[in-house]
Amino acid sequence: MTDSPLSQPTPDTTYPGQPHYHLMGIGGIGMSAFARLLRARGAQVSGCDESKSELTAQLQAEGIAVDIGHAAAHVTGQLHGKIDVLVASEAVPKSHPELVAAREAGIEVRPRMALLDELLRAGPSIGVIGTHGKTTTTSMIAVALAGAGLDPSAFVGGIVPEFGSNARVGAGPFVAEVDESDRAFAELGSQTAVFTNAEDDHVGGNQATYWATVEEQHAGFARYVAQSDRVLLCADWPGLDELCAGAKEILSYGQAQDADYRAVNLRPDPDGTSFNVTFQGATLGEARVGLPGVHNVLNALAALAVNHLYGGEFEAAAAALAAFGGPGRRWQRIGTLNGALVIDDYAHNATKVAAAVQAARQTGRRVRVVFQPHRYLRTQQSWPRLADALMDADEVLLLDIAAASETPIEGIHATLISERMTGNGHTGVSYLPDRTEVLRQLRTSAAPGDVIVTMGAGDVWKLARELVGPGAAGVSK
Template identity: 45%
Template sequence: MKRVHIMGIEGVGMSALARLLLAEGVGVTGCDLAPGKRARALGVPVHAGHDPAHLGDEDTLVVPTPVPLDHPEVAAARERGLRVLRRMELLARLLEGRPSLGVTGTHGKTTTTGMLASILLAAGLDPWVLLGGELSLLPGNARYGLGPRLAEVDESDPLFQEVRVEVAVATNLEADHVAPPGKKAPNYHGSFGELKAALRGFLEKARLAVVPASDPLLEELSRGLPRRTFGEGGELQAVGVEFGPTGSRFLLTLEGRPLGEAVLQVPGRHNVQNALAAALAALALGVEAEAILEGLARFPGVGRRFQRVGEVRGAWVVDDYAHHPTEVRATLEAAKPLGRRIRVLFQPHRLLRTQALWPEFVEALALAQEVVVLPTYTAGEKGEASPEELSARIAEGLRQKGVAARLLGKEEALAYARDTAAPEDLWLTLGAGDVTELAWRLAHEG
């Protein structure tokens, strides 16, 4: 590859690939339906929209998962003889033949990858990193280095099973990114069975699988493979965990032998599990315990993972990417030790996910004292119910459980949060769409 054109280059994963290709001396151009700060920061030609006219003298076209392969720009590239690669096919090529680690799972993969990046940096290993989020230590969502290659491997893409790494970490697995019966989409698995088979395929290509000991599904999917386990019942454990409002500390033990005290700057029980996954993967790569503990202590958190962005009228404003019921529940439980009234601006993400999981969202959001539900962020999907109808189901379900809830548009929600904020509050913005803008506007406007 000498010159590459990347469709959807504003996306966090695609822009990370662009950064890494540029660092290797590959020429990059791109296009996106909504080019923004990530695309501009690359300093390369980026077109708005998708059109065959964007193609120039490139030899390769990189296509994000949601774009169908019969898209006019893809068809034009093939007619011109360009190599067409899906993002996972490109990632597989970049990892090929190198010391490598890959992290996948429904929840926690970005944070676990970020923790691993921090550990590898503390060990002085000059890692190459691809991350599905922003990490100040890199900085940004990618880092070029000559050491081991570390990648977040997105399980939502059915092609992730073709990625080969030395150490494969699976944090957990749930039936997310699974298409409803009778529906198909390139960024959805056809069934939960297909997703499980894909994860098995990813794990069995690795030299070693790293999985949680207490997860029956991952125990089954990794059975018969070389593996190491973490968490309750595993070889690497957190003993005597002390939870604080903004982090935790615990004794890290390997097969009962103390390795030292681990201190985390990020809150919640789920982040202890993420730290154990990262630590065990690092041990499997040969990293010393001292560097692991230093890397975990240095880890500041990934952008949009319980990220405090400021205050409004004395209320804290915290932004989080949680967009699945399990993630929402974990985030709200992590917020409890702060001792503040938890008020949520929640933006459901994707029509198919929300249609399937809205009752579970109700159960998870019921941990908050108040919830403002925004219209569902469609991410380009079309469904039988409208974005407003799906969100209204969640708001009504919460009201039936006795939780103060309302359905508001973005601007109405922003005004309501600003006008009613009080010093004892925590305003928490949740979702994978553009709700993050409301967090920053709430904290920094007016």
């Protein structure tokens, strides 16, 4: 059953005394969630984005004004009334015409993390941090709390099927995905910080959303934790306890013997994993996650731990998680092709790719991956690890690198991955940049014993939907 707590005002609704927020990049997965949360609180919301998308169309249908393109006239022309606050991410240059026009007009320019900080401080809050698993863990926490009757609000970097949205408005607590790619996250804190892991993603280069060094990024995680009332950390990820040395209160979850919340007696099957949950040695009950992979057991365990901390009934939360099919682009079941299961997954760095391949292996099917490397810098930093992470797949079809607005780096190409895999003995890897040929090969060879996984943070998701045919659901990130 779909939970639809966001009752949207009609487009002609007036907002006496409420501020008017204008969101740049409103079609992004994060900004669109902000738009929905602000609108549900009674604020007037408008925004703009470079191009039309499913998300911009949905926002317009909900009564939120969206202009396509970026221009100073969005501010100076008052197309949708006088703007009080312009919200932009740190990725937007300070010299952007809309930001310049706002400053000249005396309009507050509020970074998106400042807006998230305001929401986190408004009441009991749960902030999910880490370099992997944030979207799935945040979704699971919100679904578990809602299943237990706690009526959470939520801010998620993906579409949660149970909510039909990337946002949910409730009485509380507020559950938020806190993205470390915006360096201002380190100035925030929450009542409970759920710390999934810490690796070297979003590090290096000169992008506004990247950290100079992994040490600086990890120091940011440590600051967030220290500014929170307590941290719930993954005991299975080495080094997190050191980053949490400044925490006021520390709890842990995982399979590790010394974890406070433990997943024990794991019973994997092709569709997911059943397991038991204990808290400091006492059994809380039996749980199940309907997504394969040990990483999803840990994500679900974090959600059940948060539910326990906030007083939710265990069995009801566990039942909600057992029925949870995952957020958009996180092991998302798109459909079937000639009996083959077609999955789409956002995995784009080595740890996520390895976890997705392991999840695919758990299905017991022949694992066929269509992988699109993401960003030249990320590929330069990690192509050997990406190649190694893909080795357990039976077949890998490699697309060209998704640039994501980056300038190509000489010598950095998808074939670095395929050549390393071939050199290490893999006989089923092919560099296949022609998407028509990818579709042809898979359509003619897909069989009932296969799982086909389109994998990456670019537009590879489109191939999964083309394989399945018209009507395949899903929203890209």
